[in-house]
Amino acid sequence: MAVDFVLENCKIARPDGILEASIAINNGRIQKIALSDAMPKADNAIDMSEKIVLPGAIDPHVHFRDPGFTEKEDFETGSLSALFGGVTTILDMPNTKPFTGTSEEFEKKKTLAEKKSYIDFSLYFGAMDGNIWEMRKVNPIGYKFYLDHPDIVGYSGLKAAASSLENKIFAVHAEDPDIMHDNLKKNSAADPKSHGKIRTAEAEMESVKAILNIEMGSNNLYFCHLSTPSSVKAVHEAGHFAELATPHLFLSRENSAELGNFARTNPSLKSEEDRLGLWKVLSLVSTLATDHAPHLISEKESASPPSGMPGVETFLPLMIDSVNKGFLDWTDVARLCSAGASNIFGLVNKGIIEEGKDADLVIIDRKKVWEIKASKLHSKCAWTPFEGRKLKGKIDSVFRGGKLAIDKGKLLAKPGQGKYIAPER
Known part of the structure; x- marks a missing residue:
């Protein structure tokens, strides 16, 4: 047959x-x-x-904005953009509206995505202070801790979850809110040049240290979008998972002069030295992601621009180009863009080209040589920080x-x- x-x-x-x-x-x-x-x-x-x-890429960190912010993106357009970019599996974050922080909202989002998605997917559950009971009701791909937003969850919430749950993935946004608050007193949040002075390398490193000092039990820490080599090294030495997002590999503060608020992302873009340093520690990195976080052009041009940029469709193409430039090998792409996430998150049928x-x-x-143009991409937000590359x-x-x-x-x-x-x- x-x-x-x-x-x-x-x-x-x-x-x-x-x-x-x-x-x-x-x-x-x-x-x-x-x-x-x-x-x-x-x-x-x-x-x-x-x-x-290549194995289909797995993007372990996207924001498809569905439900609640579908003017920016939804599961249909986000997954279509991913598919054209060679991403065949995504893990979607919980900061939608409503927040995916109850078992009921988790199931609603799952049902919604099943009707729209072109590609396979899984979902994070949003950790909040005091919602341990809800966290126990679901079996998500991971629990997301927005530790840069103490109004959602603080270090005490992470500690409580670690003592109440077993064998789970805790995905953490590591930027210390107290340091950022002190920096905000000295800088205007509306000034595009001050964003990196608020969300500093120090804020990230001190948060990494604080998180690593919490006893995790049988749970594993997954550090999202680390932006400096020193953070990557600290996480690796502690035996936890380090994720890098493509904005920090391909953009630095030097790009902010050209991109303005379109370069605004959390964590902030760091120095060119830090960006180049991240390439040197790729062997310590567990997986790559995009932190695909689209916003409309009108929002980015407003007086209060949100942080985030699209990237799921340019993720694999940028890495392919990097192989051709000699920055890494095809084997590195297979590990960082597919196998790493599969191993971390238990995606047993994904991530490697293997029988079965x-x-x-x-x-x-x-x-083939080509040029990135937003007009040819499929995200609803209609722009890319890599225009013209x-x-x-x-x-x-x-x-x-x-x-x-x-x-x-x-x-x-x-x-x-x-x-x-x-x-x-």
Whole structure:
């Protein structure tokens, strides 16, 4: 009996090396990886000579703004943008409206996303001071602690959760609110140049230290969007998970002069020295993310601009270009953009090109040169901080769940085909 697809003559990127083989896909899974003469017959055989095959990227940190802020993004447009960017699985954050901090809101959001999403997804649950009982009712991909917002949850709330829950992932935003409050007294929050003077490297490091001093029991700490090499090193040495977000890898304070409030993000962009330093500690990083946090152009141009920028569609393309520039290898991309998140969050069928796993694959034309243009992207916010960047290496096609979802830029998938993934750990 014929399988659905055979991808012939692939160069398969895995964390442990490049494997030259063919891939048989059937019923949504990778059925066989072997030399071409050992492949079963296929309904569709595609020659992948000269192409790189990556595992579908997993973005463990996005804000699809649904429900409550759907003028900026929703699960349909956010997941579509992700799919065109080679991201086949996302983990969505809880700071929606209403906040995803009760079991009822968690289930509502899950149902909403199942109807809209092009890609597979899971959801964080928002930690709040005093909502331990609600936290116990659900089994989310992780619990998010906005420790930079003491009105939501403080260090005492993290400590209480650690003593009440077992074998969970605690995703923490590490910026110390007291230090930021003191810095705010000296600087105007409305001044775009002062944002980095409020959310400083010191605020991040002191928060990292405070969090690491809390006894976690059997729970694991996942530090979101660390922005300095020293923070990454401290988290790694403590044996916890360090996430880097693409804004801090590809942008620094030097870009703020050009981008203005469009460069405003939390944590703030740091120095060019810090940005370059992050590339040097990638071996200590557990996973990469985008912190895709879209806002409308009108909001960014307002007197009180919100923090955040879109990035889920440019995530993998920027990393592909970085391989071509010699900053890292295909094996690094396979680990940092896929396998790392799979291992951390218990996404057992995702993250690596291996027999029996979901056939989420991204086909790369590594020689094609192209330019990032917001008009060609799919986020509802209609802008990108990377406008005009020329990249080498382009996504040719995307398989999600064993089906060809993007074929040479043409959309074949439909909203609602993505599935909710429960963690297995």
